[in-house]
Amino acid sequence: MENIPQPPKWVDRIVKWRLSDSDYEDMLGDMHELYEIWVAEMGVRNARFQYLRQAMGFIRPLPVRIQKQLPELPPSPIHTSFNPNPMSMLRNYFKVTFRNLTRNKGYSFINIGGLAIGMAVAMLIGLWVYDEISFNSYHKNHHSIARVLRNGTANGETFTVQYLPYSLGEELRTKYGANFKQVLMAWAVQDHILSVGDKVLSQKGEFIDASAPEVFSLKMLKGNYNGLKDPHSIFLSESFAKALFGGQDPMGKVLQIKNYSAMEVKVTGVYKDLPHNSHFAGVQFFAPWDLFVSVNSWMTTQGFKNNFLDIYVQLAPHTTFEKASLSIKDAILNNIRDDKEYVSFNPQIFLHPMDKWHLYSEWKNGANIGGMIQYVWLFGIIGAFVLILACINFMNLSTARSEKRAKEVGVRKAIGSERTQLIWQFFSESFLIVILAFVICLGLASIAIGFFNDLADKQIVMPWSNTWFWLISLIFILFTGLIAGSYPALYLSSFHPVKVLKGTFRVGRFASTPRKVLVVAQFTVSVTLVIGTLIVYQQIQYAKNRPVGYKRDGLLMVQMKTAEFYTKYDAIKDELNRTGVVAEMAQSSSPVTNIWSSNGGFSWRGKNPSLQTDFATLTVAPTYGKTVGWQFVAGRDFSQELASDSTGFVINEAALKFIGLKQPIGEVVTWAPSGSEAKNYRIIGVIKDMVMVSPFDQAVPTVFYLDGNLNWINIRFTPHANTSEALSKIEAVFKKFVPSAPFNYTFADQEYALKFAAEEQIGTLASVFASLAIFISCLGLFGLASFVAEQRTKEIGIRKVLGATILSLWQLLSREFIVLVLIAFAIATPLAWYFLNDWLAKYQYHTRISWWIFAVTGMGALLITLLTVSFQAIKAALINPVKSLRNE
Amino acid sequence: MNRDYLGEFEELILLTVAFMDGAAYGAAIHQDIRQRTGRSVQLSAVHIALYRLEEKKLVTSEIGGATAQRGGRRKRFFTITHEGRHILSEIRQVREQLWQLIPKMI
Numbered sequence: 001m002e003n004i005p006q007p008p009k010w011v012d013r014i015v016k017w018r019l020s021d022s023d024y025e026d027m028l029g030d031m032h033e034l035y036e037i038w039v040a041e042m043g044v045r046n047a048r049f050q051y052l053r054q055a056m057g058f059i060r061p062l063p064v065r066i067q068k069q070l071p072e073l074p075p076s077p078i079h080t081s082f083n084p085n086p087m088s089m090l091r092n093y094f095k096v097t098f099r100n101l102t103r104n105k106g107y108s109f110i111n112i113g114g115l116a117i118g119m120a121v122a123m124l125i126g127l128w129v130y131d132e133i134s135f136n137s138y139h140k141n142h143h144s145i146a147r148v149l150r151n152g153t154a155n156g157e158t159f160t161v162q163y164l165p166y167s168l169g170e171e172l173r174t175k176y177g178a179n180f181k182q183v184l185m186a187w188a189v190q191d192h193i194l195s196v197g198d199k200v201l202s203q204k205g206e207f208i209d210a211s212a213p214e215v216f217s218l219k220m221l222k223g224n225y226n227g228l229k230d231p232h233s234i235f236l237s238e239s240f241a242k243a244l245f246g247g248q249d250p251m252g253k254v255l256q257i258k259n260y261s262a263m264e265v266k267v268t269g270v271y272k273d274l275p276h277n278s279h280f281a282g283v284q285f286f287a288p289w290d291l292f293v294s295v296n297s298w299m300t301t302q303g304f305k306n307n308f309l310d311i312y313v314q315l316a317p318h319t320t321f322e323k324a325s326l327s328i329k330d331a332i333l334n335n336i337r338d339d340k341e342y343v344s345f346n347p348q349i350f351l352h353p354m355d356k357w358h359l360y361s362e363w364k365n366g367a368n369i370g371g372m373i374q375y376v377w378l379f380g381i382i383g384a385f386v387l388i389l390a391c392i393n394f395m396n397l398s399t400a401r402s403e404k405r406a407k408e409v410g411v412r413k414a415i416g417s418e419r420t421q422l423i424w425q426f427f428s429e430s431f432l433i434v435i436l437a438f439v440i441c442l443g444l445a446s447i448a449i450g451f452f453n454d455l456a457d458k459q460i461v462m463p464w465s466n467t468w469f470w471l472i473s474l475i476f477i478l479f480t481g482l483i484a485g486s487y488p489a490l491y492l493s494s495f496h497p498v499k500v501l502k503g504t505f506r507v508g509r510f511a512s513t514p515r516k517v518l519v520v521a522q523f524t525v526s527v528t529l530v531i532g533t534l535i536v537y538q539q540i541q542y543a544k545n546r547p548v549g550y551k552r553d554g555l556l557m558v559q560m561k562t563a564e565f566y567t568k569y570d571a572i573k574d575e576l577n578r579t580g581v582v583a584e585m586a587q588s589s590s591p592v593t594n595i596w597s598s599n600g601g602f603s604w605r606g607k608n609p610s611l612q613t614d615f616a617t618l619t620v621a622p623t624y625g626k627t628v629g630w631q632f633v634a635g636r637d638f639s640q641e642l643a644s645d646s647t648g649f650v651i652n653e654a655a656l657k658f659i660g661l662k663q664p665i666g667e668v669v670t671w672a673p674s675g676s677e678a679k680n681y682r683i684i685g686v687i688k689d690m691v692m693v694s695p696f697d698q699a700v701p702t703v704f705y706l707d708g709n710l711n712w713i714n715i716r717f718t719p720h721a722n723t724s725e726a727l728s729k730i731e732a733v734f735k736k737f738v739p740s741a742p743f744n745y746t747f748a749d750q751e752y753a754l755k756f757a758a759e760e761q762i763g764t765l766a767s768v769f770a771s772l773a774i775f776i777s778c779l780g781l782f783g784l785a786s787f788v789a790e791q792r793t794k795e796i797g798i799r800k801v802l803g804a805t806i807l808s809l810w811q812l813l814s815r816e817f818i819v820l821v822l823i824a825f826a827i828a829t830p831l832a833w834y835f836l837n838d839w840l841a842k843y844q845y846h847t848r849i850s851w852w853i854f855a856v857t858g859m860g861a862l863l864i865t866l867l868t869v870s871f872q873a874i875k876a877a878l879i880n881p882v883k884s885l886r887n888e
Numbered sequence: 889m890n891r892d893y894l895g896e897f898e899e900l901i902l903l904t905v906a907f908m909d910g911a912a913y914g915a916a917i918h919q920d921i922r923q924r925t926g927r928s929v930q931l932s933a934v935h936i937a938l939y940r941l942e943e944k945k946l947v948t949s950e951i952g953g954a955t956a957q958r959g960g961r962r963k964r965f966f967t968i969t970h971e972g973r974h975i976l977s978e979i980r981q982v983r984e985q986l987w988q989l990i991p992k993m994i
Binding site: 025026027028029030031032033034036037054057058060062063 | 913914915918919930931932933935936939940943951957958959961962963964
């Protein structure tokens with residue numbers, strides 16, 4: 001049987017090419033059998049010719065069944081049509097997606113979970129930003145309302161305040177009336193005591209001109225806008241009306257407003273509670289300005305020099321804020337030309353539009369320097385970044401898996417899938433994942449919104465029924481799906497099927513570069529956020545550690561709201577002393593945690609005549625110092641025994657520095673408050689600066705003296721008094737002597753802590769976002785590391801066989817990521833330094849950025865990266881090489 | 889005759905399949921026809937004819953076992969079906985009737 005002459009192979013190939021796979025075998029077999037016979041009959045040469053002749057017979061048209069079906073020839077049972085039913089294709093895409101998701105549970109969890117968290121963060125921040133920028137939009141006329149502000153200049157620095165002189169209101173109405181549709185004079189929103197029957201409540205309210213409800217477009221539930229025109233009327237908020245009258249109709253009911261003198265008013269309207277993102281949020285009643293003026297008639301004599309009024313205006317239709325500001329700017333100045341010192345303060349007034357009240361509320365040297373808007377930008381950018389981080393994860397994981405999906409792409413292409421179909425497939429896959437993530441995100445966001453509201457001090461609700469919300473969400477899904485899906489869709493679909501299926505497919509040397517760039521970008525953002533958060537906390541801590549100058553603990557403050565407080569003060573004091581929980585008490589003109597009054601007109605020996613003075617002025621009772629616990633650097637405290645102390649000054653170190661005297665004790669300071677006669681005071685003591693206003697600002701030069709109005713009672717507990725017990729005893733005393741007013745009190749330490757509220761809120765928000773950003777980045781890193789480890793399973797196996805230690809394998813797998821994080825750190829450091837330096841410069845009393853923050857962050861980032869990556873690296877390194885090399 | 893028309897070559901092949909009784913396959917049929925008629929036939933023609941017969945359900949085919957010959961390739965064996973036999977006998981009847989009618993010339 002050896003040496004059987006073989007027919008020419010190339011001829012066989014022709015037969016094979018022509019015949020269907022199921023039929024060529026037996027026909028070729030027949031050919032070969034005959035060939036042997038021919039060789040025997042007519043020799044090899046002729047047999048070969050005969051063989052070729054026979055083979056040619058198969059070139060002619062053959063019946064369909066035995067003819068080979070070439071791919072480009074329709075139709076075939078596999079390839080039914082070139083226009084597949086789009087729905088069935090879509091169904092197939094979804095099926096493949098779900099199979100992929102369920103087959104790689106860990107990967108799916110990281111991918112969808114990360115994206116959902118990122119989206120939820122972005123959504124919450126989006127809602128927050130919307131809430132901030134829609135501030136005051138509840139008031140229909142918000143485009144045309146403004147408040148009048150006043151600039152003044154002292155010693156070369158311009159300050160901006162809202163308090164205005166009484167006569168300015170009339171002046172604006174009469175002389176500048178063409179600019180305005182309405183001019184509203186008002187008293188600052190503050191707590192007032194209201195009573196009806198024996199019900200006594202303390203609530204925030206506003207005394208304002210009668211047209212205010214219309215200007216601010218209150219939503220009237222009862223009564224109409226004209227209701228406030230009667231000077232003995234009041235508008236109540238819905239909730240306050242309920243609190244006062246329960247289910248009864250409040251209209252026409254009479255109640256009392258007890259300020260220093262009582263006012264009787266009749267309810268003429270009830271308005272819907274103002275939303276929290278309104279300037280007047282929490283204002284529970286509006287009462288007529290005329291009523292307030294009638295019981296505070298001293299105001300009408302104050303002219304242009306005493307500032308205590310709020311003025312709101314509504315523009316006339318034809319003018320603009322700029323034009324109106326320009327025309328009114330000298331309205332005060334023109335009326336005080338006779339007062340040289342006041343003129344030197346150069347009072348200028350201007351309009352601050354309602355749309356900017358909330359977001360642009362900070363002033364420096366007469367110019368607006370933003371305010372809340374900076375945080376709107378900051379958090380908006382953070383939100384966008386967190387979302388981008390999550391998208392980067394998605395892209396990274398998808399491309400990392402490309403080698404696995406490559407086979408699928410190859411098979412799909414081989415059975416006739418077009419590239420557009422593959423692009424569609426990957427896009428539909430990414431959209432499906434994004435929609436899944438969005439559903440989870442909605443769940444997360446609606447759970448987290450309560451927590452977020454607490455953090456951000458907001459009352460945001462999920463806008464389920466808002467069309468815009470869904471529209472924006474839709475755009476958001478499209479955008480995210482497109483961004484997140486584009487890379488895998490365009491990249492994976494470009495694979496060459498033959499290469500992929502033969503296994504020669506190799507991603508090039510630079511295929512992982514975009515992935516690395518994305519990881520670096522991710523960590524740059526995260527590290528910057530972490531550094532920023534740490535510096536914010538450092539700054540808060542720095543200010544908290546600042547010496548306060550008085551003892552905050554166990555210091556109670558009660559405002560003297562009604563006349564009884566004054567007439568019965570001594571009785572109250574005696575009674576309180578008998579309770580045994582009060583160590584010391586004293587009155588003052590304002591609480592220790594704030595400065596309510598400041599004045600100019602001070603002079604002393606050797607004063608530079610051009611120096612303008614503006615000292616905080618605080619009237620105190622002689623025992624005030626002992627009560628709050630201030631500390632002397634020189635001189636002595638006020639004494640009750642010495643009558644001469646009624647013309648004594650205790651000043652703080654900041655004031656001493658301003659005055660500039662070497663030996664201040666015993667020096668005479670002349671004080672001529674505007675509109676009053678000059679009076680001589682003698683400095684008897686100098687105390688350490690007390691932090692009364694912002695702990696982030698320099699201490700204000702302050703003078704303490706004994707003659708003046710006293711409005712607050714400060715009560716120092718005995719050192720070992722139980723707070724709640726002491727409080728109830730004190731309350732009992734106040735209830736006994738001042739039954740007409742509810743016992744409202746504040747603790748100095750709590751008030752002081754509130755001064756950090758804004759900064760702490762920012763710190764907390766930033767830390768939450770920073771940890772989420774880090775978490776999302778690590779999630780991505782974890783997924784990436786697991787894929788890299790999986791890809792290199794064989795390599796690791798071979799290395800182990802050749803003797804590599806686990807340590808060296810761990811290094812091998814971790815090194816790449818460590819390098820990436822180090823690069824990110826190198827980029828983030830100057831970035832963070834630049835921005836945070838800017839931020840710190842805003843505070844007068846600020847810390848320096850110390851190097852250890854960067855060191856700690858760098859180490860932390862490295863540690864977290866190592867932990868994340870090591871889990872996978874060590875897992876991969878521990879695999880028995882027999883297992884990793886055996887598979888396939 | 890309501891049956892499909894059978895061509896002469898097809899009839900020849902069907903007769904060959906019938907007498908080979910299950911051992912008929914492409915090369916064997918091809919050889920037999922050549923030897924019996926002296927005609928030089930294309931193998932592809934034989935296969936196409938077999939395929940057509942199979943489509944008309946006159947023969948069936950099945951793949952046989954592999955042998956050491958023909959490079960280990962398997963054979964496709966053809967067997968005549970009941971319909972095949974029927975149509976052959978029909979044709980034969982028609983022919984015999986016709987032969988009866990022809991005046992004795994030989």
